[in-house]
Amino acid sequence: MTKADILVHNGTILTMDDQNRIVPDGLLAISGNTIRYIGQPARNASQREPGGAEKGSVSAQKELDAEGGLILPGLINSHTHAAMTLFRGLADDLPLMQWLNNYIFPAESKMDADFVRVGTLLACAEMIMSGTTTFCDMYLFEEEVARAAQEAGMRCLVGEVIYDFPSPNYGEIEKGFIYTEALIERWREDPLVNIAVEPHSLFTCGEELLLKANDIALGKDVPLILHLAETKEELEEIEKRYGKRPVQHLKDLGLLGPHLIADHCVHINKSEIALLADSKVRVVHNPESNMKLASGISPVPEMIAKGITVGLGTDGCASNNNLDLFGEMDMAAKLHKANKLDPTVMDAQTVTKMATIDGARALGLEGITGSLEVGKRADLIVIDINKPHLIPMYNPYSHLVYAARGHDVKHSIIDGNLVMEDRRLLTLDVEDIIEKSKEKSRKVKEWVK
């Protein structure tokens, strides 16, 4: 008899490993923050899969019964502006510049650290409750984001947004680099929080800023993250300023490389896809935000065909307006079918990978999370399928993408810690967060009056 800290059993395990191994009637054992065994329970010893550290029967302090449901890696939201939960539904269905200039920018100029703290805690509550265990954030006051993630027990890659004008957080541009470097040093050893260098975009960051940001990222060995080719307006602006398209501009500056994570990539052509692929740039697809803001449709099937790693993100709640990656998976699968008039593109398994292992690869965390494998950190969720809308189940991937939604997540474990059990959040005080969020929203209404 081997001892584990947590046992999850009686469910179909979708490992999302390189062989897309599925273990029916599976059992998964966790010790500390690490997965120690994946296979079938002792009564089926003869059918047991190889590779588990222990093969005998296992007991644990805590046992979670999946009740015939699905056990899979926690989802990875590869692009968020978490605190924008507090702007959810503030303004919708407007032309982009009216939305930005009359609502988002005025509100953001009044924000402070506590606003970001509360908004991020609200986002963490929503993300955990809809199956996300790792998120990648770009916003202001990111020290607060890192602390909120730590409090929630969520894994994250975060970075302070830097651009060519003063910030409500750090003030003058130069201090943005100092703030970022301090973040990197302060969180370097943290088991959950990872830091990136995050210049906002090519149209808000001049060459000097981009080069300096790139130097810091390379020097500190952390990812460089920016918005790239999101809108037609951006494309036109960059062409006007530099006489070339965004991807070429990045290439000429020497910024294309395996350290770069490019969000959106809506307006890119074939040769740019080839450039990104050759440079091993990682891309994050945000279909709902791109649709809602009418930015366009990113050529994701083409990028995947060229071998580019593509993760999935919700973007901020002001342009989505939720952080539910199940809805995002559904949208990603259906949007490209409609766009290509081909029902075979973006099949359910491909999309599930985008939200799990490919998301981890996009963030450079594939050694730690994104799949269920012995030796990896225990980041996993359990889906309850005993509900009318999840009956019957012929194919688990189809179920996840086309039928399940965030609310169907029953349990969540991050880094070996049970953070949600039977939909009860164990790390956060939801009522307190809701109350504080409502207070903040009353301020927002005054700011944009």
Add this chain to the structure above:
Amino acid sequence: MTKADILVHNGTILTMDDQNRIVPDGLLAISGNTIRYIGQPARNASQREPGGAEKGSVSAQKELDAEGGLILPGLINSHTHAAMTLFRGLADDLPLMQWLNNYIFPAESKMDADFVRVGTLLACAEMIMSGTTTFCDMYLFEEEVARAAQEAGMRCLVGEVIYDFPSPNYGEIEKGFIYTEALIERWREDPLVNIAVEPHSLFTCGEELLLKANDIALGKDVPLILHLAETKEELEEIEKRYGKRPVQHLKDLGLLGPHLIADHCVHINKSEIALLADSKVRVVHNPESNMKLASGISPVPEMIAKGITVGLGTDGCASNNNLDLFGEMDMAAKLHKANKLDPTVMDAQTVTKMATIDGARALGLEGITGSLEVGKRADLIVIDINKPHLIPMYNPYSHLVYAARGHDVKHSIIDGNLVMEDRRLLTLDVEDIIEKSKEKSRKVKEWVK
């Protein structure tokens, strides 16, 4: 003090009436199957809205506290094949003909009445639990669908699918008309069930069948419902057979009129939109199914601009794979923004109307349901907004379309009967339905082996 049977209070009432009236801190009283009062509670008597039958304080046998949430008309799913819940996820991401010929048609040929009964009960459970109170169905064994809806307490418009080949239900074509006429007579006085005449489509129904179906619909004063211009293949087939496009073919047969409900209308051009508008044909939009099957994108903004009434449907669970109209609203709003590259099209209020009052208009039930108005039948739902993903709330329409999902529906009342309270179904035995659905799915696996 006036007596009511059910009182719903402490919520924001979205009436969806012609003025889009919203009643904050609203109270709604139901006697029998009818809405008797909508306004604010007695303590705010001075602010009370006119038009209520009673204006004093009201007491009731049953009081439902909306806890600050949203009270709105029950949603209307204007196009379903309800029993196809049992094919949910059976086959996805396949070319259309492979999907139909290898999976759907073989399975449907083996179906019997009990299969449709169980599948429809499963669909009713899913629909009520995701906020739908009325659905419009086309399938086989529709007597079973009507009975299942009656058992579930759901309002519906249903009809037996008729086409140019024998049916596993009624046998030879001629019996399809007899079966349909019997349905119409049997259910004529039912408070919940309404019957339509439903020839499948122009490519499965010849001229003779279409003309006869039309005669019955006009003679019995019930709607005529068919799939129209869903796929490019249909368009090409009709052009090949008749030398004209589907809408013109219908016009030449004399079938265009206010009695016609046309599902899909994906492949229609400007002049066809004008024809449909002039003829007062009603249309049902099914964005998720059209996307998943890669049928194309229906020109819905153009149809609405021309004054066509457009309802919203999920289509069957084999091509969606869920019956959640909240997800469908989100998809409808975002799809057309992306398609038109215009964030202002299909705003949240327009889309909410499609799923409520415009759905009722599409089905000819606008005198009965689709809005909350004194004298109308009490079909309504309550949304619980005390959850992280629904905090804060700036705009209720935005919340419904972009953030809420089926699971956020807390209570449901249909025709004055409480059918779901605190997410517990009161009319159906969910565990029994789930068990029977699993049994049926085991048979389906054998059928398509």
